[in-house]
Amino acid sequence: MNKLKLTPFLLLASVAWLHAGDTVGLDNGMANLYETSSAESRSISPENFTGEKGQAGMATNGTGRHASSELGQGWKVSPSIHIKGATTVTLADIKGPGCIHQIWMTLAGNWQHAIIRIYWDGETNASVECPAGDFFACGLGKYCQISSLPVCVNPGSGFNCYWPMPFRKSARITMENMEGADTKGMGLYYQVNYELTPVPRDAGYFHAQYHHENPLKTSGLYTILDNVKGEGQYVGTYLAVDVHDPGWWGEGEIKFYLDGDDKFPTICGTGTEDYFCGSYNFENHDLHKYQTFSTPYTGLAQVLPPDKIYETNQQFGLYRWHITDPIRFKKDLKVTIQALGWKKGGLYKQLDCEMASVAYWYQKNPHSDFPAFPGLDELGWH
Numbered sequence: 001m002n003k004l005k006l007t008p009f010l011l012l013a014s015v016a017w018l019h020a021g022d023t024v025g026l027d028n029g030m031a032n033l034y035e036t037s038s039a040e041s042r043s044i045s046p047e048n049f050t051g052e053k054g055q056a057g058m059a060t061n062g063t064g065r066h067a068s069s070e071l072g073q074g075w076k077v078s079p080s081i082h083i084k085g086a087t088t089v090t091l092a093d094i095k096g097p098g099c100i101h102q103i104w105m106t107l108a109g110n111w112q113h114a115i116i117r118i119y120w121d122g123e124t125n126a127s128v129e130c131p132a133g134d135f136f137a138c139g140l141g142k143y144c145q146i147s148s149l150p151v152c153v154n155p156g157s158g159f160n161c162y163w164p165m166p167f168r169k170s171a172r173i174t175m176e177n178m179e180g181a182d183t184k185g186m187g188l189y190y191q192v193n194y195e196l197t198p199v200p201r202d203a204g205y206f207h208a209q210y211h212h213e214n215p216l217k218t219s220g221l222y223t224i225l226d227n228v229k230g231e232g233q234y235v236g237t238y239l240a241v242d243v244h245d246p247g248w249w250g251e252g253e254i255k256f257y258l259d260g261d262d263k264f265p266t267i268c269g270t271g272t273e274d275y276f277c278g279s280y281n282f283e284n285h286d287l288h289k290y291q292t293f294s295t296p297y298t299g300l301a302q303v304l305p306p307d308k309i310y311e312t313n314q315q316f317g318l319y320r321w322h323i324t325d326p327i328r329f330k331k332d333l334k335v336t337i338q339a340l341g342w343k344k345g346g347l348y349k350q351l352d353c354e355m356a357s358v359a360y361w362y363q364k365n366p367h368s369d370f371p372a373f374p375g376l377d378e379l380g381w382h
Contacts, residue, residue, distance in 0.1 A: 025197025026099050026166060039197035044092040045190060046078045051094060063187070081190075083114075085183035088176040092192045096121075100165040102193040103173075106157050107132055109186025112141050112379045115176040120205045121169040125369050130210040131379060132175070134358050136161060137301065137319040139240040140381060144301045147294045150236070150321055153301075163235075163360070165206040166199045178376045204232045204362035209370055212356040212378060214242075220252070220339050220350025225359035227371075228333040232363025233326035237335075239276075240302075241316045242354040242381055245341055248281045248310060249351055252338030259331045267327065272337065276300060276318045283309065290316075297321045315381070321360075335359060354381065 025039025040053075046063070048056035062078025083089050094100075107114055111133030118128035133139050136159040137151050146153040152160040165171070171194075177186055209225060216222055224237060234256070243249040250272030255265040269275040273282050277298040284291040290303045302317030327333075343349040 025195040026164065026199070026203070028101060037197070039195040042094075042098075042194055042196060044094070044192040044194075046081050051092070051192075051194070079189060081188050082185055083109075083175060083177040083188055084181070084185045085177050085179040086181040087185075088174050090172065090174050091188075091190055092171065092173040094167070094171040094192075094194060096167045096169050096171065096196070097199045098167060098171070098194050098196040099199065100167075100171060100192060100194040101162070103159075103161040103190070104193075105132070105159050105188060105190035107159075107186060107188055109177070109188075110141065110179065111138070111157075113178045113376065114186060114188075115178060115373070117174045117176070118165070118206070118208075119170075119172040119174075120167045120365065123365070125367075127205055127365075127367060128208040129370055129373060130208055130358050132159065134210055134238060134240070134356065135159075135208060137238040137317070137358070139238065139317055139356060140302055140304065140315050142302065142304060144292075144317060145294065146299060146301050146319070147296075148299060148319065148321060149296045149323060151319070163206055166203045167205070168199050178379070205365050205367070206360075206362055207232075207367060208358055208360045210356070210358050210373075211371075212374055214354035214378075214381075215352050216339060216355065219352055222337050222339055222353075222355045222357070224254075224335040224337060224357045225361075226334045227368050228329070228361065228363065229331070229368045230363045230366070231330050232333075232361055233328045234322060234333060234335065234359070234361045235326050236319065236321045236323075236358075236360035237275075238317070238319045238358040238360075239337070240356045241318075241339075243314055243316075243341075243351065244312060244353055245349070245351055246310055246312050247341050249339065249341045249353065250281065251342070251348060252340035254335070254337045256327050257332075257334040257336075258327070258329045261334075272340075275337075276320050297323060333361070 025037050042051040044051040057074050059078035060073050063080045064076045068075040068077045112131045114132040116132050116135055117126040120127050138153045150163045252272050254269040254275045256267035257265045282290050282300050289309045292300050294301050298320045300318050304315040339351040339353045341349045341351050
């Protein structure tokens with residue numbers, strides 16, 4: 001009986017096939033959309049809280065009960081939920097392995113007081129903890145349209161997230177309404193689309209952390225992210241700024257401290273608008289005002305008020321996704337950005353802006369505990 005001899009070519013081919021099998025259901029995109037897969041599609045919404053097969057649209061009671069009363073079961077009986085003040089609800093509790101591919105939601109309430117948290121594989125400390133608006137790069141409590149690859153915000157307040165989020169044992173998503181128990185509460189429409197599929201050993205877990213300083217703890221310096229321990233890659237920044245000085249505010253450099261960097265970082269940018277892939281103050285020189293933009297990887301989506309330039313108390317919302325250029329770290333990571341403007345004589349001036357941010361990254365677990373989340377009074381803009 002002939003034995004199969006594994007030539008180097010066959011060995012490489014078999015390894016490639018095994019690797020491809022490991023990622024079935026994870027790498028969805030136009031380049032491989034034609035490929036069939038053994039992954040199982042599932043979706044959680046108020047019409048199917050568990051995502052179980054063949055269990056959607058069965059509700060007989062819900063927020064659409066009156067509207068559907070003449071039509072009955074199967075006719076939009078439970079399209080949303082209501083979250084009372086000072087209450088946390090579980091939006092999804094999924095058993096893995098699998099991968100979340102899209103989250104859509106719209107909130108009837110204060111986006112900064114609705115806190116989304118995501119827990120992987122039974123952990124008790126969240127890997128995602130952000131006000132809902134800021135998580136979808138739409139902070140400052142105001143709507144703006146965003147047309148990027150991992151995040152879209154569409155009229156009238158449709159929040160969409162396309163960050164791939166693999167998990168091995170479980171994924172749990174919660175939403176907290178931080179407003180008082182005596183408030184009227186908030187309505188939430190949402191859908192979590194995911195696939196049940198094997199997850200490869202090298203897949204990291206998605207993380208997103210919110211931070212807010214007013215005033216800045218150190219004049220002219222804001223910390224976006226600190227105390228990250230482990231191996232992974234930094235994939236995005238959302239930054240909101242309220243300037244307290246007249247003139248251009250964005251001369252500050254972003255700095256990435258990697259794997260033991262001390263006084264000086266490994267990566268240093270050349271200016272705030274440069275990091276967010278613009279130039280020369282984001283100014284439209286014909287109209288003499290800030291020019292908003294939203295592209296697949298970066299944007300200045302918010303300028304409030306939009307018809308002013310170089311004035312105090314203007315607000316800005318910016319995003320930068322490191323999709324083709326992730327910042328990889330092996331042991332630890334810290335990210336800072338300077339708040340830097342100008343004073344007379346062509347000299348830099350350290351500013352005391354109000355700043356908030358969301359840092360997005362993937363890493364192998366376990367992750368460091370996040371800092372204590374700010375209280376309700378600390379979340380608003382002043």
